[in-house]
Amino acid sequence: MHMLRWMIAAVAIAGPAARAWSDEPEAARAKAPTKTKNVILVISDGLRWQEVFGGAELSLISKKDGGVSDVDGLNRTFGQATPAERREALLPFITNVVAKQGRLFGDVGSESKVTNGMNFSYPGYNEVFAGYGDPRIDSNDDFPNPNVTVFEWLNNKDAFRDKVAAFGSWNRFTAILNRERSKLKIVACWEPPTGPNLTPQEKLLGDVIANTHRLWSDCAYDSFTFFAAHEHLKRERPRVMFVGFGETDEFAHAGQYDHYLRSANKFDQYVKTLWETVQSLPEYRDQTTIILTADHGRGDAPVDWKSHGAKVKGAERIWIGVLGPDTPPSDGKPLPKADQNQIAATIAALVGEDYNAFQPKAGPVIPTVIAPVAVAE
Known part of the structure; x- marks a missing residue:
C-alpha cells in the first residue's frame, strides 16, 4: 500500500514529539528535490528596509531633509495617510505579491542584517554572492574578488555552464564577480549588450547607451540595466541570473529623496515585469524563484x-524577499531570522545544489524558503 509522507520527518505526525518543518536543519532541505529550476537575484543598492515595509517616510518628503523639489507632487504620489497605503503606492508588487505569495524578511521582529560589519557595497555584494564576509574586502576599489561566488561555482557545473549571467548598473560588478577568472557573462555599467544573435532591441539599446549623457561615470541608469537583462532573459533563457540596480543608492547619497523614491518604484516595476515574463515562458513558468534584497542598509x-x-547606526539592517514555487505564502506569523550571508546557499539549494558543502563558511539556507516536498513511499 502506498501513502504520502513528508520528506521532513514527523511533520505529518500529530502529538508532542512532532517537529515543525521550519525547525528541520536547512542542510537537509538543501539536498531535497525542488520545483525551482531557475533563480533570478535582483538587488536595489541601498534600498532601505524602512521604505520596503513602511513606504515613503513623510518627514523626508521635504526640501530641508529630503531635498525634494516638488513636495506637494511627491506627497500626492507617495505620501498617503498610512504606512500601509504608502507602502502599496511605492512598492505595489513587493507589497501585494512578494510579501503575500512568498516571503519578505527584515521587518521589525524578524530583522535581516549584513554580517560583514562594514555595511557598504563591495563587502555586501561579496557576502551576498560568496555567502560570507571577508575582512580582506574593505573598500569599493576596483580589484578582482579573490572569492569564488555561488554564480561562478554554478557556472562550472555542466548543468549550468554558460547559463549564468549578470547585469548591473555599477561598474564594480566585473571585479566583484571576477569576470576574468569566472568567465561569467557580465554586462556592467555603461557596457552595451554584446555577443552573437543580438535582437534589434539590444542593438538599439547599445546605440542609445553610447549616445546618452552620463550623470555618473561608474553607474548606469537602471533602465538600461533592466532592458539589457530582460532582452537577454528572453533570448538566452539563463538558468541563474543576477540583476543589480544602483539608482537608489546614488540618489540617497545625493540627498534627493524624490529621485530615490521614484527609482525604488521603478525597481518594483522591473521586478514585476521580470516575474510576468518568466511566468509567460514555458521554460520558466512555475519553475523560477526570484530573490530580492539590498547590499546594505x-x-x-x-x-x-x-x-x-x-559607523552609521542601522546601516546593517537589510531586507530579503523570496517568491517562487518552493516558497510557501506568508501565513502572517513572524518569520525566522534571514541574513545576508544566507542568500548564496539559498540560491544553490533552490536549484538542487549544496553550496555549503563547497563553502562551509557560507551561511545556511534561509529557513522556511524551501517547503518540504511530499513524495510517494
Whole structure:
C-alpha cells in the first residue's frame, strides 16, 4: 500500500514529539528535490528596509531633509495617510505579491542584517554572492574578488555552464564577480549588450547607451540595466541570473529623496515585469524563484538616511524577499531570522545544489524558503 509522507520527518505526525518543518536543519532541505529550476537575484543598492515595509517616510518628503523639489507632487504620489497605503503606492508588487505569495524578511521582529560589519557595497555584494564576509574586502576599489561566488561555482557545473549571467548598473560588478577568472557573462555599467544573435532591441539599446549623457561615470541608469537583462532573459533563457540596480543608492547619497523614491518604484516595476515574463515562458513558468534584497542598509532620518557604513547606526539592517514555487505564502506569523550571508546557499539549494558543502563558511539556507516536498513511499 502506498501513502504520502513528508520528506521532513514527523511533520505529518500529530502529538508532542512532532517537529515543525521550519525547525528541520536547512542542510537537509538543501539536498531535497525542488520545483525551482531557475533563480533570478535582483538587488536595489541601498534600498532601505524602512521604505520596503513602511513606504515613503513623510518627514523626508521635504526640501530641508529630503531635498525634494516638488513636495506637494511627491506627497500626492507617495505620501498617503498610512504606512500601509504608502507602502502599496511605492512598492505595489513587493507589497501585494512578494510579501503575500512568498516571503519578505527584515521587518521589525524578524530583522535581516549584513554580517560583514562594514555595511557598504563591495563587502555586501561579496557576502551576498560568496555567502560570507571577508575582512580582506574593505573598500569599493576596483580589484578582482579573490572569492569564488555561488554564480561562478554554478557556472562550472555542466548543468549550468554558460547559463549564468549578470547585469548591473555599477561598474564594480566585473571585479566583484571576477569576470576574468569566472568567465561569467557580465554586462556592467555603461557596457552595451554584446555577443552573437543580438535582437534589434539590444542593438538599439547599445546605440542609445553610447549616445546618452552620463550623470555618473561608474553607474548606469537602471533602465538600461533592466532592458539589457530582460532582452537577454528572453533570448538566452539563463538558468541563474543576477540583476543589480544602483539608482537608489546614488540618489540617497545625493540627498534627493524624490529621485530615490521614484527609482525604488521603478525597481518594483522591473521586478514585476521580470516575474510576468518568466511566468509567460514555458521554460520558466512555475519553475523560477526570484530573490530580492539590498547590499546594505542606511541610517535613519533626518540625516543618516543618506549614509551607510560601519559607523552609521542601522546601516546593517537589510531586507530579503523570496517568491517562487518552493516558497510557501506568508501565513502572517513572524518569520525566522534571514541574513545576508544566507542568500548564496539559498540560491544553490533552490536549484538542487549544496553550496555549503563547497563553502562551509557560507551561511545556511534561509529557513522556511524551501517547503518540504511530499513524495510517494
